[in-house]
Amino acid sequence: MRKIYVLLSALALLAVIATGVVAESDDSADAASAFNVYSDDSSEPMKGSGSTLTAVIKSALDSQGRAVEFGTVNIVSLDGVTAPEGKAWTIQQWLPPVGWKVVTLNNYQSNFVGGTSYCIHLADKSVGSSGNTVYSTPSLEPQATAYFMIKFVEDAEANDYVNGVLTPEKRRAGFWVSGTGSNLANAFSDACSKCDFELNMSDGIKNGVVDLDYVGWLYSFLGLGDVAVGSSTGSSAQWKYWSQFYWKDSTSSWVYSETMGHYDPGVVKYFALVRQITTQDNVSTSIGVSPSSVPATLKADKCIVKFLDGNGKAVATEEVPYFGTVSAPSSATKSPSNGKRYTFTGWDTPMPLKQVTSNMTIRALFSEYDIPAVPVESIRISGPDKMQMGTTAVFTAKVLPADASNKRVTWSSSDVKVLTVDEVGNATALSPGRAVIRINNAEGSSDSKGVEVVKVTDRITLAEGYRMLAIGETLKIIVLAGPDDIKWESSDPSVLTVSNGTVSGIAPGSATVTASHGDIRAVCKFGVAGGNTPTRVECDASGSVPAISPEALRVAASGFRFTSDYATIDMPTEVASSLSTKGKPLTLTIGKVDAETLDATQRELVKDSMIFSFVAKLGTDGVHDLGGKVRINIPYVLKPGSSAEGIKIFYLSGDVLTEILCTYDPAKGTVSFEIDHFSYYVLSYVEPPPAPATFDVTTLVILLAAVVIAAGAIAAFMYRRRKAA
Missing domain, CATH: 1.20.58 (Methane Monooxygenase Hydroxylase; Chain G, domain 1)
Structure with a gap:
């Protein structure tokens, strides 16, 4: 049994x-929202959460690895230590304006507000005048930051002081300020001190006696106090005064209040002061904003002000505290253009600028005047008299006088088969012979120089590097320098053939073409696109992919796989085909970016993450939109104990990071993601939050x-x- x-x-x-x-x-x-929990041996709060006071205190202590034993009414021991004779472990709540107040576990286990501060205090016990037990209170006062909306509905032109410190626009629109304190009155006083605002507020002493009802009572702000309007009295009297409101989270609305000293900024974080005319018994106003409008610059206490010159270049960047003052550089410049010169006259915003509350860009202002024309007297050309075939040289043009208005010259060659010259004087020797380089100015001045091009026989220089062709496509390799009787040879004729310098694509693969004459030689690589698997293209040491012909892009039935030390790119057929329609060869560059090349804001965003650059060009034109998605694969080794959920890919655009969906393959050790345009991408590891208990x-x-x-x-x-x- x-x-x-x-x-x-x-x-x-x-x-x-x-x-x-x-x-x-x-x-x-x-579970309720977070609470601040202090102890006698720490001025920094622990964070606790829970739906009962017991749960809040325990979670806060657990976060620090500390032990607590609860009794029916209060704490029995903390970290294994019980209270000695004449003392008691107490839990005390911060309640402005009174201060710390003892709360007990048996009557205080629910209906309390998140953000409240508690303190575990080893209190001295004594007997009060009425025979009750009196406990000592902690010496610390918890501090929290609160945000205050200041707005004028009426009475906006009240006095010279207001006009001197606030613009009419700022008064009517309203603005936020912030301060820190143990109650809202202290926090508001701190905010006024930072903004240099006049404030007269009660400290709770009335007729020499402490009256807690008057702690934080507002006598005047910005030199404006309560002023009766007209002769009416009683409930019908009208007043100019500061009506005050606190933000109630549960109803998402502003609630009328009278004194700031009775609020804990850890609980009530948002307060509004509105200057208006109304009756005492009928207070109403439309504040028109909510806490979501608190600017990020106020929370960071930092505004970035950029000053741009006439060319759009930043001449100064200042970091200014919120509501602070900034002064501009003494001058700025603007480059002459269209026959005009410019004189700096000031900035588009009056300086010094006070009460800065947002990030700003301020631009320089200029007056303009005509540049007097200075005629060209002569032009002179300089450069080598002799060049070797296949080499390049720079020729220069000197226009006199130095301050001539029109210094533009045009360049030409008398025989472009022997020597070519571009629009800035870069010459290329093509074949043996003689040519004359000439320069001309629109005002009639000219000069010329003869250049002899001699044949090079001690080396071979080829114009073509690595290229990707299609099956059946041909290409003539240009010999920039070398003897006449060059021998040509393909490393794999089944893939690529060569005859007298002309190559032809035969089958998918890669091959090397060698040009030789005796002991001298030169080589260039070629690839042929096609087949049932993606055409593999390797980057060179600099991370660059060779030029791929439009025809090769068009016929690659299985797309391309571009490989480098940093990443691989899988380009499907439809993307390659779309790019081929432009009729220009495609080049790619895959590289890593040094964070030091980024600006300060971007460096702060990416921190120690890896940054990759993917660049595409068709001919000399940059390609942004690829016309479809390609897959990027980046080698990545996950550290032991780390979670794949923490691997993140971001697109970096200006000062913004946008997360891109990615996957991690532990077997291959790669992070993969798809994109439809090339740019900067960031690979980061962000520690994932702990999984909730299930x-x-x-x-x-x-x-x-x-x-x-x-x-x-x-x-x-x-x-x-x-x-x-």
Whole structure:
């Protein structure tokens, strides 16, 4: 019989435990917001959360690895230490304007507000005048930051002081300020001190006696106090005064208030002061903003002000505290253009600029005047008299006088088969012979220089590097320098043939073409696109992909795979085909970016992440939109103990990071993602938040059912035995 009772007891205990687990799972879903929990040995708060005071205190101490034992009313021990004679462990709540107040566990386990500060204090006990126990209070005062909206609905031109510190636009639109303190009155006083605002507020002393009702009572602000309007009295009297409101989260609305000293900024973080004319008993206003409008520059206490010169270049960048003052550089410049010169006259915003509340760009202003024309007297050309075939040289043109208005010259060659010259004087020697380089100015001046091009026989220089062709496509390799009788050879004629310097694509693959004459030689690589697998193209040491002809792009039935030390790019057929329609060869560059080449804001965004650059060109034109998606694969080794969920890919555009969906393949050790345009991309590891505790509810339900069935079976068995007896 005893064994049966023991079994029943064990089953009942198992049912209680299972039920408790389910209950704990439900409680965790209703946890309250964060609370600040202090202790005597730390001025920095611990963060606690939970739906009861006991849970809040325990979670805060657990976060620091500390132990606590609770009694019915208060704490029994902290970190294994019990209170000595004459002292007691207390939990005290910060309640402005009173200060710290003892709260007990037996009557304070619910209906409390997130953001409240508590302190675990080893208090001295004494007996009060009425025989009650009196506890000492902590010496620290918790500090929190609050935000204040200042706005004028009426009375906007009240006095010279207001006109001197606030613009009419700022008064009517309203603006936010912030301060830190142990109650809202202290925080508002701190905000006024930072902004240099006049403030007269009660400290709670009335007629020499402490009156807590008057802590934070506003006598005047910005030199404006309560002023009666007209002769009416009583409830119909009108007043010019500061009406005050606090933001109530539960209703998402502003609620009328009278004194700031009674609010904890850890709980009530947003407050509004509105200058208006109204009756005492009928206070109403439309504040028109919510806490979501608090500017990021105020929260960071930092505004960035850029000053641009006439060319759009930043001549200065200043970091200014919120509501601070900034001064401009003394001058700025603008380059002459279209026959005009410019004189700096000031900035498009009056300086010095006070009360800066946002990031700003300020531009220089200029007056213009005509540049007097200075005629060209002569022009002179300079450069080498002789060049080797296949080489380049720079020729220069000197226009006199130095301040001539029109210094533009045009360049030409008398024989472009021998020597070519571009629009800035860069000459290329093509074949043996003689040519004359001439320069001309629109005002009639000219000069010329003869250049002899001699043949090079001690080396071979080829114009073509690595290229990708299509099957059946041909290309003539240009010999920039070398003897006449060059021998040509392909490393794999089944892929690529060569005859007298003309190559032809035969089959998918790659081959090397060698040009030789005796002991001198030159080589260039070629690839041929096509086949049933993606055409593999390797980057060179600089991360560049060779030029791919439009025809090769068009016929690559299985697309391309571009490989480098940093990443691979899988380009599907439809993207390659779309790019081929432009009729220009495609080049790619895959590289890593040094964070030091970014601006300060971007460096702060990316921190120590890896930055990759993907650049595409068709001919000399940059390609942004690829016309479809390509897949990027970046080698990445996940550190032991790290989670793949923490791997993130971001697109970096200006000062903005945009997350891109990515996957991690642990077998290959690669991070993969798809993009439809090339730019800067950032690979980061962001520690994922801890997974919430989960409970297998199905298993618990089955366990409970089994317990109930077993208990029922045992009860029935015992009933039959008693009946039989």
